[in-house]
Amino acid sequence: MDKINLKKLSSKEIEGIIKEWQLPSFRAKQLIHWIYHRFAxxxxxxxxxxxxxxxxxxxxYFIGNIKLIEKKVSADKTEKYLFELKDSERIESVLIPDKQRLTLCISSQVGCPLKCKFCLTGKIGFIRNLEAWEIVDQFIQISKSLIKENRRITNIVFMGMGEPLLNFENTTEALWRFKDLVEFSPRxxxxxxxxxxxxxxxxxKRAPNVKLAISLNASDDTIRTYLxxxxxxxxxxxxxxxxKNYPLxxxxxxxxxxxxxxxxxxxEENAYSLCKLLKNIPCKINLIxxxxxxGCEFERPEESRIVKFQQILISKGYSVFIRKSKGEDILAACGQLKAMYN
Ligand code: SF4
Structure with a gap:
């Protein structure tokens, strides 16, 4: 019989095994504690x-681990982690320090099928979905490496490689495990x-309380379909x-x-049409x-244009933030993850 990876199991399944082995129930709690809190x-x-x-x-049984093969630190202290999976595929995760926050940006797929024009991950194409345990293990491996520095991840964002909702079952299972096993608040x-x-x-319905971000990038169908x-x-x-119907x-x-x-x-026209489009949606806007x-075909707008765009949105009552780019020098910024695929 092949050995079973304990990280593939839910808490209920772990409890079931402990019962099957006729061990006291506290052994299940210990097992979960050692895997998800002491990162054994x-x-x-x-x-x-x-x-x-x-x-x-x-x-x-065994405890499976995705393998950290490289870590790069950018001038602004953003960290990029390259992991190798059992089948030798590769993914990246990014750790972003910002004042009191330490945000982990995780991947949900190897590559991505969606080919957004401005994104380097899209250029790889789709290789495969990550399993739920591989999604959670990015958190575990990085958390383990942070222990000696006395640092803890405070926030998680699904913004790395892949489109999480195209890997719906594994993503929602991972969200459940973050809550149930890691005890990380969905908020x-x-x-x-x-x-x-x-x-x-x-x-x-599957992941209440998890915050939602929409990658919009355009206010009309012609530009959005192009991008x-x-x-x-x-x-x-x-x-x-x-x-508009999303329960908040x-x-x-x-x-x-x-x-x-x-x-x-x-x-300016794009900014005004964005205001119109988002009317009556409780939202905040991150301009990136x-x-x-x-090799990309796009350029960053001039600073004055970025500020003007923001001012128009603010004048219409929106909360708007200009996201400072992090980790550009190590290709760790938004849309730059390619995990050494060419
Ligand atoms: S932006 Fe997101 S959805 Fe689009 S290609 Fe990149 S990873 Fe995929």
């Missing part, structure tokens, strides 16, 4: 268990999506209708992400001036 990478590390039990248990997790409408409608071909399948009208808790808002591309979507990468 092998059963042998669970020193709270007698050696004989560890040895017996290791005959049937400190943001899922960013282009707006895969059927999955977006299901999301609040994001998925817009043909799920056009703005449908997306906006879904957002009092004071909760949807984050609208808008990558500003010089001469493409950064005009484009981070150019080698």
């Amino acid at each position: 990478s092998s059963i042998q590390e669970i020193t709270e268990w007698p050696k004989s039990l560890r040895e017996e248990f290791s005959k049937n 400190r997790i943001t899922l960013s999506t282009v707006g895969i409408i059927p999955a977006l409608k299901e999301l609040p 994001m071909p998925i817009n043909k399948q799920y056009p703005l009208y449908e997306l906006i209708k879904t957002l 808790k009092p004071r909760q808002r949807i984050t609208i992400e808008y990558v500003l591309l010089k001469g493409v979507n950064d005009s 001036p484009f981070n150019p990468w080698q």
